[in-house]
Amino acid sequence: MDEVTIRAGRPGDARSIARLDVETWRATYAGILAGPFLVGLSAQRREIGWATVIDREPRDVRVAVNEEGLILGFGSCGRCRGEPEFAGEVFTLYVAPDWQNQGIGRRLLLALFERLVAQGCGSAIIWVLRDNPGRFFYQRLGGREVQRKLFAVGGKKVEASGYAWRDLPSFLAEKADADRPPEP
Ligand SMILES: CC(C)(COP(=O)(O)OP(=O)(O)OC[C@H]1O[C@@H](n2cnc3c(N)ncnc32)[C@H](O)[C@@H]1OP(=O)(O)O)[C@@H](O)C(=O)NCCC(=O)NCCS
Numbered sequence: 001m002d003e004v005t006i007r008a009g010r011p012g013d014a015r016s017i018a019r020l021d022v023e024t025w026r027a028t029y030a031g032i033l034a035g036p037f038l039v040g041l042s043a044q045r046r047e048i049g050w051a052t053v054i055d056r057e058p059r060d061v062r063v064a065v066n067e068e069g070l071i072l073g074f075g076s077c078g079r080c081r082g083e084p085e086f087a088g089e090v091f092t093l094y095v096a097p098d099w100q101n102q103g104i105g106r107r108l109l110l111a112l113f114e115r116l117v118a119q120g121c122g123s124a125i126i127w128v129l130r131d132n133p134g135r136f137f138y139q140r141l142g143g144r145e146v147q148r149k150l151f152a153v154g155g156k157k158v159e160a161s162g163y164a165w166r167d168l169p170s171f172l173a174e175k176a177d178a179d180r181p182p183e184p
Contacts (some may be wrong), residue, residue: 002066004104006111009054009061018047024094032131035152062111064104072099073179077112086164090122094104109141123166130159138163
């Protein structure tokens with residue numbers, strides 16, 4: 001397999017992220033969100049949004065790239081917008097369909113958690129649609145479902161689950177221990 005690197009966002013990434021964003025939304029939410037809404041998603045509009053996010057704080061964006069610099073997955077995080085109980089939030093996390101189940105999502109999520117801890121956020125929440133099987137990934141990575149709420153997305157009301165990590169520094173330390181190769 002190609003060497004995959006996780007790095008912070010760069011201004012030149014906005015277009016590639018936006019294209020992958022639209023592609024992964026269509027693949028992930030077909031049958032969950034309204035068809036016309038998914039068809040109408042615009043990579044050009046999303047590019048403007050991503051350029052703004054990267055411009056504001058490139059370290060809040062993490063991308064997975066292969067040796068050729070192709071973006072295979074991306075995620076973003078920041079201070080939590082809605083729940084005072086949690087300091088940080090992961091806003092997005094998507095891996096290109098051909099690159100899923102190869103450990104990239106896990107590496108991106110841990111990189112986003114490290115960024116949140118570096119910002120002083122000791123806990124985090126992630127909202128994921130209940131009909132999206134991707135939510136089991138968060139369970140696998142130690143998230144606990146703490147809340148449910150309805151979101152309006154593309155003219156449809158959909159139920160989402162909030163998965164939380166209450167102690168990110170301990171979680172990251174445990175992961176680092178588990179990943180350390182055994183002593184010779
Ligand atoms: C969900 C997603 C980010 C996971 O990334 P990924 O690179 O495919 O996952 P990884 O290979 O890093 O998987 C890490 C672990 O989670 C498990 N896992 C991954 N997806 C899973 C799923 N849908 N259900 C259950 N377990 C899952 C893997 O088997 C692996 O387990 P292991 O530790 O036993 O090896 C990715 O599949 C994706 O982008 N999906 C579509 C978009 C999406 O749902 N994004 C989240 C919306 S908020």
